[in-house]
Amino acid sequence: MTPIVVSIKDLTKTYASGLQALKTINLDIRKGEIFALLGPNGAGKTTLISIICGIVTPSSGEVYADGHEIRRxxxxxxxxxxxxxxxxxxxxxxxxxxxTTFSRGLFGKKPNKDYVERVLRDLTLWDKRNAQLQTLSGGMKRRVMIAKALSHEPTILFLDEPTAGVDVELRRDMWELVRRLRDNGVTIILTTHYIDEAEEMADRIGVINRGELILVEDKAKLIKKLGKKQMTLVLQEPMAKIPPELGEWHLSLNDGGHELVYTFDTNAERTGVPSLLRRVADLGIHFRDLNTEQSSLEDIFVSLVSDRGKAAA
Amino acid sequence: MSEWIAFNRHSIWAIYKFEMARAWRTLTQSIVTPVITTSLYFVVFGSAIGSRMKEIDGVPYGAFIVPGLIMLSLFTQSIFNGSFGIYFPKFVGTIYELLSAPISYLEIVIAYVGAAATKSIILGLLILITASFFVPIKILHPGFMIAFLVLIATTFSLFGFILGVWAQGFEQLQMIPMLIITPLTFLGGSFYSIDMLPAPWRTIALFNPVVYLISGFRWSFYETADVAVEISLAATLGFFLACLLVVSWIFKTGYRLKS
Structure with missing residues (x-):
């Protein structure tokens, strides 16, 4: 059993304005994992992180970081x-x-030039060490923020939208960096609304919406559990309407009748694919190509959030 | 480790050094400008006008105004340093780092107010040295002089810290020093003894807290005072304690720092 490094118990937050930002959050983060917290804007991601880090005061509940309660x-x-x-x-x-050295001192660590140098080199900032921050590009500034956060050798790292507004190349670099940090034993909790970022990096995913943690699941399991697969037959001749003989598969037509699409559950005992293909052949429907596609995390996320939205409405 | 938990000296030192480095970076603004301004006061009030003024309580006018001028700079610079130190991270957003650091509120205050007071004390001493080139100065009670200097610099830096937390814009940051502190200082006996005021104004002047601070500080130089030195000391300590109470309330409630 992997030890728990961050434990959130019955955490709530209502701002003075009356806005209920968090509604009874319970969550355990495992040591050494990359946990992605997904949610639309205003879902409560930043409030949750800010409470754990001491920037926002919780209304009730407790949070433990490496066994230490964040207020006591x-x-x-x-x-x-x-x-x-x-x-x-x-x-x-x-x-x-x-x-960077200021941040290290602020967090109570003795000066350690070698360590700070290593952090700056890892982030390809060493050549810029004497440059004023105002002279750096946005991407470089983002790296400096990471260097400051790592300067006191933390074992838990929160990245709040780490790649917001950075270019594709830097984004890839960031992902690589996050993986390296995890390999060095740092537990990473990141918030993002880039689904591909979570899909690419996370071990586990939590989805938060309107202050509620809708689900927490291993990424692979989540995709498997909620994932749907689509099989598309690219037809030789366009079809005006779906023949009634194919009714039991609930097919749909795409691309002006050129594509016949079958959506099925990968976990079902019988997917219905072989029988469908047989029936299509029996009906003399010819296709020139066939492809299948698994639903992405983005599809799952959108469906979860919109389902909850409808339920709340 | 236990020592680290009890008192985070590395954090205090980091903030203190950071704030002092900023003063060094802005040397013209923090030191040179106030020293030049004060020198001009001595040229005008000490040499040009002072030579035509009578002695006050046996002290030549030029020398009489030295403690008041030091206080004038000490008040404004302590407030400026104390308020800017905490307001700037709020303004640029780096306050998140301070709030998420393993540092107690007391340590934050010690670091910021300590740095602000240090800068003001250095400035006060520089003004004193500058003044000695223009007028003859006696310091009859150097111990009290240092005590008043340190206590007043710390108190006004604390007051500035409160202002920095409260302010939501640069205008608010400058409003209190310009509209309240500077007039109170000018009317508080920086350039004259309140005994020189006509009867009703003398009584009214006693409601100005700055009178007690300047009077006590001047007493440490020349043993001449508008009010008894014990009262001055008590007033200074009272103001200091009032500021401490407000700061502890700010941190207890997170006023304008935490939501």
């Missing part, structure tokens, strides 16, 4: 946590080196 044992809890916020908030006149 805030020093030990916070010393384990690094945070890369969503906004690029930097002191523009500081140099990369100064701001």
């Amino acid at each position: 044992d805030y020093r030990l809890a916070r010393s384990k946590i690094g945070l890369v916020p969503q906004e690029l908030t930097t002191d523009r006149f500081e140099t990369v080196w100064a701001t």
